[in-house]
Amino acid sequence: MDCKNIEDILIFYALNEISGAEKEEVQKHLNKCETCNSIYNNLKADLNIIDEEKVTVINENFTANIMSEIENISSEKMKKNNIIKMFQPLAAAAGIILILTIGILTGNMIAADSTQNITNTENEIYYFNDLQQENAEFFLLNE
Amino acid sequence: MTESELINKILNGDKALFSVLINKYQKQVINICIGFVHDISKAEDIAQEVFIEIWKSLKKFKQQSKFSTWVYRISVNKSLNYIRNEKKYSGADIISISSLKNGNEIEANENYNSDFDNETNERKKIIWTAINKLSDKQKTVFVLNKYNNVSYNEISEITGYSLSSVESLIHRAKLKLQKELISFYKKR
Numbered sequence: 572m573d574c575k576n577i578e579d580i581l582i583f584y585a586l587n588e589i590s591g592a593e594k595e596e597v598q599k600h601l602n603k604c605e606t607c608n609s610i611y612n613n614l615k616a617d618l619n620i621i622d623e624e625k626v627t628v629i630n631e632n633f634t635a636n637i638m639s640e641i642e643n644i645s646s647e648k649m650k651k652n653n654i655i656k657m658f659q660p661l662a663a664a665a666g667i668i669l670i671l672t673i674g675i676l677t678g679n680m681i682a683a684d685s686t687q688n689i690t691n692t693e694n695e696i697y698y699f700n701d702l703q704q705e706n707a708e709f710f711l712l713n714e
Numbered sequence: 715m716t717e718s719e720l721i722n723k724i725l726n727g728d729k730a731l732f733s734v735l736i737n738k739y740q741k742q743v744i745n746i747c748i749g750f751v752h753d754i755s756k757a758e759d760i761a762q763e764v765f766i767e768i769w770k771s772l773k774k775f776k777q778q779s780k781f782s783t784w785v786y787r788i789s790v791n792k793s794l795n796y797i798r799n800e801k802k803y804s805g806a807d808i809i810s811i812s813s814l815k816n817g818n819e820i821e822a823n824e825n826y827n828s829d830f831d832n833e834t835n836e837r838k839k840i841i842w843t844a845i846n847k848l849s850d851k852q853k854t855v856f857v858l859n860k861y862n863n864v865s866y867n868e869i870s871e872i873t874g875y876s877l878s879s880v881e882s883l884i885h886r887a888k889l890k891l892q893k894e895l896i897s898f899y900k901k902r
Contacts, residue, residue, distance in 0.1 A: 578892070578896055579892075581892060581896070582892035582895075583888065586888070609899070610899050613895070613899050614892070614895055614896070617840055617841045617895060618841070620834075620841045621749075621841065621861065623834075624748055624749075624838070626744050626745060626748065626757075629740050630758060633740055633761075633762075634733050634736045634737055636762065637733075637736055637762055637766065638730075638733055640762065641732065641766065642729075644769070644770070645729065
C-alpha cells in the first residue's frame, strides 16, 4: 500500500473498523512512513474529541426546570379552559340572540316580499282596466 | 414498571412520572443535540424543547415503534431546526477550516503549543468544522451513530431511510470527514 491508499482508509483504521490483512498492512505502513503516521495521530486525536464531547454529568436542575415549564404550560392551559367555561353561557346566549334576530329579519323580508307581489297583481289588473277603457262605439263610427 | 405502563400512567394524569422519562433519556437527547450544535448550553436548551414537545405530543405516540426511536427523531428535528434558524436569523455559519488555519497561526504566536487546553480547543474546532460540512442527512446518521451509539437499524427507523442508505450515508460521512481533516493537516 502506498500513502494514497493509506489515506483512503485511515479513518476506518482509526475507528477500528478494519481488520485482518488490511489492518496489518496499514500498521506496517504507519511504522515506516512518518508523514502518514503524523496524519494518523492527528486524525485519531481529533476523532477522540467526539467521545470527550459527550456529556456524562447532566445539570442537576435539568429535570426540575422541564417539570416546572410543564407545570406552567398545564396551568396556562387550565386558565384558558376556565375562561372558555366562563364565557360558554354568554356565547350560548349570544348565539340564541343571533338566531332569533336572523329569524325576525328573515320573517320581515318574506312579509315585505308578499306585499310587493300583491301590488304587482294590482298593476296587472290596472292594465286590463286600461284596455277596457277603449271606446268601442267610437271605433265603429269611424268605420 | 415498563415504559409503556409509565406512558399510560402519565397520559392518565400522573404528571410527576414524566420526570422518570426525562431522567432516562436526558443524556441521550443532550448528546444528540451536542453532536449538532457542539455547545452544552445550547444543547440543554434544545433538549428542554425536545422534552416539552414530547410532553405536548405524548397522546399522539401510538406505541407502535420504540419510544426511544420517537424521542431521538424529535431530538434530530429540533436540532436541525435550531441550526437552520441560527443560520437564517443570525447569519452564523460554520467556521471554515481555512479560517481555523489562520487562527492557528495567531495562537501559535501566543505559545499555543504549550497550552494543552488550547490544543484541545483547536482540535474541537477542527472536528466540529469538518462535521458541520457534512450534509444534513450525513450529519444526522453520523451524530446518531457516533454521539449516541444508535444502531444502524434504529437509525433507519428514526430517519425513515433504508438500512442500506444508512450504511452508505455513514460510510460517505466518514470519507468526507477523512478528506476534510487530512486536507487540513496537510495545509497546516
